[in-house]
Amino acid sequence: MELTTVWFCLIAVLWIGYFVLEGFDFGVGMLLPMLARDDRERRVMINTIGPVWDGNEVWLLTAIGATFAAFPEWYATLISGFYVPVFLILIALIVRGVAFEYRHQRPSVTWAGWWDRAVIFGSYVPAFLWGVAFANIVRGVPIDADFEFTGTVLTLLNPYGLLGGLVTLSLFVTHGALFIALKTDGEIRGRARALALRLGVVAAVLGVVFMFWTQALTGNLGTAVLFVVAAPALVGGLGAAYVGREGVAFTGTFLAIGLVVAGIFVGLFPDVMPSSTDLANSLTTTNAAASPYTLKLMTIVAAVFAPIVVGYQAWTYWIFRKRISIHHIPAAH
């Protein structure tokens, strides 16, 4: 396989890792006002993701860094072209990350309330905008012969882009509800499960429409297979939630999100950012790629270190595998 193809796959894997992992911690953040009845329950929710959210976010930083290194043209066009959504996502991630660390630092309801708003805002905005961004990449955006994005922020707000945003939003929030059901005990666990079922139906409907539309836009046999598996993974997950098998249910949304993202990338290949102005201006895995030397170097580094990273991240999840409930929450500092 060409190294450019290898890196296309690796970047796809990094985005899949990012969405399946940070997807659930975005979901937990979005559910804060819907699921928790008091501050203690909010703290239970936040602590389910406490030890892992930061590690999850590094998948994004690695995906962006890898894009910069392996496909500099893609990185440059994407980030400068999507300036406004990128700015909003950054603001969201900033306030969200600070909120987790600072929320418990003062025993004041007002203080905690403001940081809760920061978590909620910081989870909704990227959960929605990442979907908008990827749907637009799939659909194609105006790119000129110099590989410059020539559209505006309004270009991105087309029906397919907005649907993409709603799909990631609804999938992540379902994913988050199932994560809470899996990681907590007590009343909140039952409520999370019930809410996951209702949210899951919405996600399933939006997801199926999105998959058909995507199939029509960029579909091939590969995407069809992935989408055909993604749908039952999601529905099966919801069924498992219904009968109280939370581990299986969470695996279901985990797979569904992974498969949808995989489908997006398979549909995209060999483009990385198709141009809607003129297909000749499309960025592809070859014309956006770094030099063979850089790709080779990066391949060696990734081959050695990526398994180690996956290993210790998995170990962290194992260390913090215990369910938590309101009894486990110590008094505020």
Next chain:
Amino acid sequence: MDSVLELARWQFGIVTVYHFLFVPLTVGLTMLVAVLETIWLRTKNPEWLRLTKFFAKLFLINFALGVVTGIVQEFQFGMTWSDYSRFVGDVFGAPLAIEALLAFFLESTFLGLWIFGWDKLPRALHNACMWIVHLGTLASSWFILAANSWMQHPVGYRFNEITGRAELTDFWAVMFNKVQLGTFPHVILAAYLTSAAFMIGILGWLYLRRPGENNAERPMYRRGMVLAAWIMVFSGVGVAVSGDIQGKIMTEVQPMKMAAAEALWETSESCAPFSVLTIGTRDGKHEKWALEVPCVLSFLGTGTFDGKVEGIYDLQEQYRETYGSTPGETYYSSGDYTPNIPVTYWTFRWMMGLGVVGTLVGLAVLWLTRRGRTPTGLVGRFLPALAISAPVMVLLGNSMGWIFTEMGRQPWVVFGVLTTAQGVSPGVEPWEVWMSLIGFTLLYAVLAVIEVGLLMKYVKKGPDPFVEPPSPTLRGSDSDADEPMNFAY
């Protein structure tokens, strides 16, 4: 100020300098917290655990901002400097990606284990987690400084005529760039200096405030303070030595930057004077009054007292010959290869001055508290203020160092290869850059106020009373099914 270039430079500068307020403290404090915990494990003296937890709490408040402002850094090259990204991505992207894979994952994952794992990991393993976090911060610094050093002194690449960009040819040359070999120790030692100054400021203030109260706590504050003072003195000397080495390397690879640092307009064939202070005109071209030490600049730049140091005028002519006498078309709009002299001159002085004076505080603390002494009277009242001034001075010194390094390279973004003007995003609108400039600056200002407020709250409170940490239960959850978590958000 309405050109995208000017706006983008301000935006990048503000966001990056702000980020760098937290980074040295993070790097240094991971080391200090790991050291404190190790001392506790060795001595079993509860005081060290109290200090570990106290500084860990302050560290985490600081770390949160370091992380979130760091996310912005990775996107900024693409946002406002897309042509720069296209041109250098092949070389510059690799260290950035490797930084994420090797360092960020390590830091975030093992810090999570450290924070939440007091009751889940055996003591030595728990301590090892913080050492791993520290290694992560060092690795992170290595890769990002290698990327920056490449911009200061591009090596290990070739210009590809067909693709029109710089392409990596030798990764190891980039990793062990001579500028990098000077910069890395300088920045890391400055980080240790920063964290030690932070510790001395806080413990010095706690030690001497309200004399008569907290007597029982004093031995603990004293011990921590003395530890910090020693680290401060050693790292301060290291910063000076590595800075001197770095200056000599810089004189070789970017003579203009060092000439600008000294506002040395005319080439000095031998015995160039070091300017301590100069009052000049605002464009920096004419001096009104100067205080100079003869021959010292020659020594700083070349290692001998009669070494030749090139002046700005000569360098400007050389650069015009090398890079084009009418560079307006291809390079910099004005054809001027001189950086902003007043900025480079003063940031260079402030960097050194603040670093030296900050380090002297460590020495003063060691002297004043020697052999169990507690300063009383005027000195006793003065010392807390002095101690608190140390971290402020060092933090400012760090910022000045970066502003000097980056401004001194102008008009180049990659020295001798790509100008800053060429690197800016061509498709970005002024309003977009205004939006991010104002948005980030305002948000950062609010977060700075909150962070300082939180730090002050916990500093005033002092270290929490000693509580024996729960015995770790690696195997699982049955025995402590309903015990509260040892740490929770």
